[in-house]
Amino acid sequence: MRLPRRQFAPRMSITSLIDLMLILLFFFMISSTYINLRMIPLVSAGAAAAGAVALDRPDRLLIRLGADGAPALAGGRVDHPSLRRIVAERLARDPRGAVLVLPSGGASTQALVSLLDTLAAAGARDVRLVRLEAR
């Protein structure tokens, strides 16, 4: 009498699955960046079109950004805490006042972003970058 042999289902090898998964894991670990990227709007679709602006209107505050990254107001250098206080006081009197930023081409992008941060913290909502053009 022949005894029936027990049938075992063939076992599927998962070694290749683990290999592939670890390769993908290493790829995403190496290619991922842990920087929390955010944005600062420069040109908004709904904003008014850019155009010529007068720099000497009294309702506009003109801030120059020097090549060394230091902001200057009315010809004098000013640090960021003082600038924030001045802008906040100005906006308290005139909430719709615009702030114009005239940056030097030698300043760094970080200096501009820090200035925009200070203006945003002071409550400025109408901030415009201006550039001088020859007439």
Next chain:
Amino acid sequence: MRLARRPPPPPGEPVVALINVAFILLIFFMLIGRLDATAPFALSPPLSTEGTPMPGGGMTIAVARDGRLALDGDDGDFAGVSARIRARLAVAPPGTTVRINADAAAPLGALLPIIALFDGRRDGDVVLVVAASGR
């Protein structure tokens, strides 16, 4: 005579827990990774406390710390990159976001002419990429 029984084979290491952990890590890195077009040069964005969440998609303009430019990973001089930007904008769907990914040390002399290309743009935002920093 009693024959010595062969010792049982050592039990195999359970790999199910390893697969679970590797799979969870794989999903984690897949979710946090961004597979955007990268710049052909190393750059680190400026730090900002006031940035807002950045949408994906659109086109990315990279500005290196030495002023080199690139559009979606392809570098070139200002004339070439600006021509490619205009060509891309001409066929881009309305609302296309333009991201400017500038190095923190990039001079504004290289960044401002790029921003000026979008003067009067009404059908999409132009944003500056920043990295979030704590207050």
